Amino acid sequence: MLPTQSLETVAMAQPTSNTPTAPQLGRTEANRRPLLRREESRVLGREREREKLPQHNNMQLLLITVCAVAAGLLALPAASASLDIFSLPVTDTHVHLVDPTQGFQYSWQSGPDTCHQDCAVCTGNASDCNVYRHWTVQDYEMTQVLNTSSIVFMEVSTASTVDHEYGIAEAKWIQHLSETTEPKIKGIVGRCPLKAGAAAEACLEQITKVPKVRGIRSDFVTINNGTEPDPTFAKGVALLAKYKLSYDILIGSPEVLVAAEKLIAANPDVTFIVDHLGGAKVSQPELFGFWSESITAIAAHPNAHIKISGGPQQFGGPDWTPQLVAPYIKHCLSAFGAGRYFYAGNWFWVNNYSNLGKWGFGLWEVIRTTLPDDEVLGLFVTNGAKVYRL
Numbered sequence: 430m431l432p433t434q435s436l437e438t439v440a441m442a443q444p445t446s447n448t449p450t451a452p453q454l455g456r457t458e459a460n461r462r463p464l465l466r467r468e469e470s471r472v473l474g475r476e477r478e479r480e481k482l483p484q485h486n487n488m489q490l491l492l493i494t495v496c497a498v499a500a501g502l503l504a505l506p507a508a509s510a511s512l513d514i515f516s517l518p519v520t521d522t523h524v525h526l527v528d529p530t531q532g533f534q535y536s537w538q539s540g541p542d543t544c545h546q547d548c549a550v551c552t553g554n555a556s557d558c559n560v561y562r563h564w565t566v567q568d569y570e571m572t573q574v575l576n577t578s579s580i581v582f583m584e585v586s587t588a589s590t591v592d593h594e595y596g597i598a599e600a601k602w603i604q605h606l607s608e609t610t611e612p613k614i615k616g617i618v619g620r621c622p623l624k625a626g627a628a629a630e631a632c633l634e635q636i637t638k639v640p641k642v643r644g645i646r647s648d649f650v651t652i653n654n655g656t657e658p659d660p661t662f663a664k665g666v667a668l669l670a671k672y673k674l675s676y677d678i679l680i681g682s683p684e685v686l687v688a689a690e691k692l693i694a695a696n697p698d699v700t701f702i703v704d705h706l707g708g709a710k711v712s713q714p715e716l717f718g719f720w721s722e723s724i725t726a727i728a729a730h731p732n733a734h735i736k737i738s739g740g741p742q743q744f745g746g747p748d749w750t751p752q753l754v755a756p757y758i759k760h761c762l763s764a765f766g767a768g769r770y771f772y773a774g775n776w777f778w779v780n781n782y783s784n785l786g787k788w789g790f791g792l793w794e795v796i797r798t799t800l801p802d803d804e805v806l807g808l809f810v811t812n813g814a815k816v817y818r819l
Contacts, residue, residue, distance in 0.1 A: 512802050514793050514809070518578035520615075522813035523704070523738055523773030525585045527564040531602055533595045536586045564777040566611045572776065574786040575809070580613045581817050583677070583775075584620035584646050593632040596620035600639040607641055615819040616643040618677055623647045623665025630668055637672050643817045644675035644702070655685040658692040670698040675816065677701075680708030683716050686723035693730045700732055700816065705739025705775065709757040712745045721760050728764035734816055735761050737808065738773035740791060741783035749783060751791035758795050767804050771813035 527535075566580070582603045587595035600619040607614035619642050621632035636642050650659035658666075669676055676699055678689050686707055693701045707724050710716050727733050740754040741747070762770055772792065776785050800808065813819075 512797075512805055514797070514805070515574070515576060517576060517806070517809050519575045519772065519809045520579040520581070520811075520813045520819065521573075521575075521577045521774045521776075522581040522702075522771055522817060523583045523736060523775045524569060524580045525564060525583055525775075525777050526566065526569075526603065526606075527562070527585055527777075528602070529563065531598070533585075533587050533599055566606070566613065569776050569785075572780075572785045573774070573789070575789045577774075578613065579615040579814060579819055580611075581616040581618060581643070581813065581819070582614055583618050587620055593622060593625070593628065593635075596622075596632065597635050597639075600636050600642055604639045604641055615641065615814075616817045617641045618644040618646050618675075618817075620647055621645050621665075623668075624650050624659060624662040625665070626661060629665040633668060633672050633674070637674065642674070643819075644677055644700075645669060646677035646679060646704075649678055649680070649685065649689070651685055651688040655682070656687045658688045658695075663692060663695065666692060666699065667696055670696065675700040675702055677704050679704045683708055683710060683720040683723060686720070686727065690723065690726045690730075693727060693733050697730070697732055701730075701734065702816065703727060703733065703735045704773075705736060706743055706754075706757050706761060707735060709743045711740070711743045711749065711753055711757060717756065720757075721764075724761060725764045728766075728769070733765070734769045734771070734812075735765050736773040737761060737770055737792065738775045739779075741779055741788055742775070742781065745782070747783055749791075751794040754791065755795045758792070759799060762796070762800065768807060768812055768815075770808060771816065772809050773813070 569580075570577075584596065584599060587599050596619055600617050603614060603617050607617075617639065619636045619639070621629055621636055623629050623645065624647075625632070633645070636645075647665075650662040651657060652659050666676055678692075678701060680686060680689060680703065689701075689703065689707075703724075707720065707727070709720050724735075728735070737758055740751075740758070741749045743757070744753060774785050774788060779785055779788055796805065796808065
């Protein structure tokens, strides 16, 4: 569902209202700036983001950590201080792009497709203008502070139709961008409605003709209060092995992790990627025990991987901090182990809760003394590229 929180106002992280329409997507005035000026702006943005990171709890967290180590509950890992995180060629495995002029309908779009022109009129909510608009790679590049070299496009929940033309057309559009103006796009996770029976396979046959399609994400359909995958949907997921496609699982709430584990166990030949920390509810710490046990159960299956992403949205708003999200990140890292976790920005959706730069810095704050250098490289660079076969 479309989040209702208004976007955080951060000048360096928000594209202007003059974002170009489709004929102008190739180049903007900002892209014509000399490279040095752009790099200076990026460095300034990094410094601003560093200033925003919470510092007041550092001593308290240090004392908690020391006590845990003394009690044998936590082992001190190798630090990654020798790495310059900003020089790594980062693989961002979760980037959404939108072009209203393409004519796609989205399941989260409540207003008519002219909303991108005057969305306040269409929806009655001026903050929705930040969603009903173009979201381009140029916008992404103006918000990032990491050195992203490869992007995996993530489907944007196009609406279901009889012949599923929106999902297939979306994948073809992104393929065209990758071959023309946006070479950083290395892979595509497309959308096919896997509960559609024979029509699901027809969609898979069509979408796999798009060269950079590597996986599918669709609505995760469950029964019995989220404890079982829907049987028809499960049959659709099983088809992915035939087409050598992975499946991204979007978890709406922790209880659905039970069904996810059963689906993963039943399909050892399908690669599964659990999105956004597995639906952790950071603002509800009383659910941590159930969530962590479920994540551990999923991680026991070698065909499962997890995206270290969505920290701000799993908290639910701009008041998130790296310290609040840290226990969830660290548990995912520990449960899945080296090679089976990777970074994702979840742009542009992250803007509903925070911004891409703050999430990148926040994650770095959590893991820079948690992971050794080779695992930091895996998290930010190589693991996602390997799983998505970039």
